Amino acid sequence: MIGNDFKLGQRVIMRKPHACGSSEWEIIRTGADVKIKCIGCGRVVMLDRGDFIKAAKAVMEASDDKDR
16 A cells, blocks of 8 residues: 555556556646546546555656656
């Protein structure tokens, strides 16, 4: 489980893999809700902050790829 220490552009590993098979997501919006984008297929999902914290397994470093 992760705490409240996540920022825009960071990549997170979620506990359950997405339907495409990828478990890696990029944070694209934070606030009361957290919007994340699947690295594998590009699908965007919005989760309640509490649900996101429960579902996230680990936080990786911030991504340097801003032109995707």
